[in-house]
Amino acid sequence: MTGDRLSVLDNSFLELEQGPSHMHVGALLVFDGPPLDCADFLEHTRRRLHLVPRYRQKVLTPPMDLGRPMWVDDPCFNLDYHVRHTSLPRPGTQEQLTKLVARVFSQRLDRTKPLWEMWLVDGLEDDRFAIISKAHHALIDGMSGVDLISVLFDLTPDPPEAQQPEPWEPQPLPPTTRVVAEGAREVALGPARLARRALRSVREPARAVEGALGISQLLGPPVVSPAPRSPMNTSIGPHRRVRWVPVELDAVKQVKDELGGTVNDVVVTAVAGAVRRWLLHRGAPADRELRAMVPVSVRTEDQRHTLGNRVAAMRAPLPVHVEHPVARLEAVRSAMTGLKESKQAVGAEALTGLQDFAPPTLLAQAARINFSTRLFNVIVTNVPGPQFPLYVLGRRMAEIVPFAFLPKDHALAFAVMSYHGGLRFGLLGDYDALDDLDVVAAALEASLAELIEAAGGSPPRSGRFDRAAAESRRAVR
Template identity: 60%
Template sequence: MAQSHGDRLSAVDASFLAQERANSHMHVGAVLIFEGPAPAYDDFLNHIRSRLHLVPRYRHKLAFPPLETGRPIWVDDRNFNLEYHVRHTALPQPGSEEQLRALAARIHSQRLDRAKPLWETWLVQGLERGRFALISKSHHALVDGISGVDLMTVLFDATPIPQVAPHEGEPWTAAREPGPLQLAARGVKGLARLPFELAGGALSAATHPAESLDVVKEALEGIGEVAWAGLNPAPETPLNVPIGPHRRLSFVRNDLNDLKLVKNTLGGTVNDVVLTVVAGGLRRWLRARGVRTEGLELRALVPVSVRAKDQHHELGNRIVVMRGPLPVYVEDPVARLRVVRQAMDGLKESKQAVGAEVITGLEALAPPTILAQASRLQFSTRLFNLLVTNVPGPQFPLYVLGRELEDLFPVAFLPENQSLAVAIMSYNGRMDFGLLGDYDALPDLEELGDALKDSLEELVVAAGGRKPKRRRARKLEPA
């Protein structure tokens, strides 16, 4: 589907705008580390400019209908300036990864300006051992994890030789921005269509009664399971405290083969292993803080993409959320994996994801004020302790202007009263974790990263493998 001037935000996309607060920023992104020296800023700008026509949404800003007559609309930004969105900076010597994390944390501590297209990319030179980095940042209303992987095709090449874009996409002329009356009319038109959409659904049900009854039954069961989950709040932990606007970042490097070894030997999926690693790391971290873990089971909010394969090229969010268990009370790593497997298998067989998608569909029918309340309920901090998101990435090397991408650390977001989010992404045989923490609540975020490494190590050893090497940034051969 084309990303056109005048597109209305979906209910899910609009909900991410509604959830944003001064201390809770709803943007996501990544820190990407490359081998070799940074390209010249002008060359990098021209590289992006030549491909912007492939993602028109990057030139769109939000327009809000007056009096909340409808969800916001994407419109061309007539004042679009690529230099505003693509920043250029350098690390002071020695250019350590600690300095890079501090810079990325400061960037992700600042909200995006809603008067402009909702994204930024920072070109960072001066990283130690002759490397450079990119720091990306996009509002969750713009893109979710799965479509975010596809967006890399705009910036990246699969070969060291940059591919020529089909056309330069320049010059670009912005469409006229609709005025208040036009925006109001579009909002009213959208509300007026709802009865016909509902009538179309009723007609479909009348012509296929048996099929429709099965769908309704499954949907009601799903809504019931979501409601039951909501009546069982997550436990109180040091992770669930009021947060400020400032952030910390920590990187954890892993090899994908280590997680596959555990999966193949002990059973489950790679995602089951990931959740088990997170549970084991949190167990160690909580106990180091003096928190008793006996009988304690944390709850992770796990986004699940419902994007069809033929929709992977589209922007916007096609996700629902499930609440997966993190059994920090289990000491033995193999038993912990077994508990996670059984629980996740139960969730997959349950109707929780169906119920969540039905609720999302109902939100699409709601006026903006009701939608805002519903979205806050979906992300109620009573229901989970932390966000854990795992996105599969490409298993081959990627390049920007001939420079190979070495590491890709995803960055998630912190809802209100959530001081930790764990984002995981596989890429080219690696499985990198990006830990995002509130600056004041998690001064020991690095210790949590070490605990996650220890948690994977004990699983690999239990699976009969050797202790994983603590993978650091690859050293370049001296010239």
């Protein structure tokens, strides 16, 4: 595995990390029970690292950008650097935890080391502890992150003791001459490989036409039709705020069963309603359709438990201009159905398939166009998680809260993950541009509540949106 080249998509996430835009993703995992001994947790992690060898590897960029970067073993790998231990001061409230999570996600990962960290956090109230996990998007996408969780954690509180793996010895770094030679060879052989691919296209014309149409839809009209500007699209700094909103998965499923659509349609609709409330609270116009970037997994069954990215960047309408929640859901459902029938996902797969043929600079440009921040207003990513409890050293995981990333000029992102009957919305905001992230979280609760009520459910009536909005207005004054 040492010397594997990064895929075009994986490398694009490295290239998109510029200025204050950190391209790591991750999650907050909260556990019931007394805190773990850090030495025990380190040993537990060490015994399973051989299952995810990429976690001991770093990125090596070829000289003169000859070819794509590659994964190589880190000869200085030290698990103590990547697994860190901290504690909240008493009383260990959720507010204190959100501040810690925000600080962790405000720090860029060190490119000279393997691109991941885990923080073991003691001192939570109600006899709980937490793990904050983050990894660079070049290393994992949402689905591979879920697979990783299932590898590192257990299905029962008393699993068989993991066998001690063979001592790990890093493979030597490849000589610079070999890296340069292989990079030059990759560039030189590109035209010949492209010609062979063209010959195959002649033999399989239907597949070739479908891929070409997909790429044209992926990189075509939206390029000349950027997303409308909104208060979410402004310059950002390196610091972050986080919030999270819980909801029962059954309540969301009731909405889709009674009103139509899928769980993802309900998620996007709830986000649209939250953004609408927040815009109106800010006195900004909510009379136009915005656009969400909705990553869709194209990971096949045989690619499970593999790292790297297998996602298509689908750009979906976000109907904040639709006032009634049921009509808003219908607008989302219709739009998402149209996306599924389009060739965007096919185009993303076809673009990835060209990585062994086209010049790296051309592929990097295509990937940047595909993920161009001008083409969408906000990220809304929804990942299905395990619907059974997970454990670490006998302690049960109570909840998982996911967090996405903020691209250039994007001050807000929504990440959603289900786990054991629950659904958690993780909100990531720029520290300065989203000082009213509490209002967004409360607006999301209200948006979910009106959908549940419209489906005949009984949502809690907390009035949190009104209180958060009032507090925000007082802070402005």
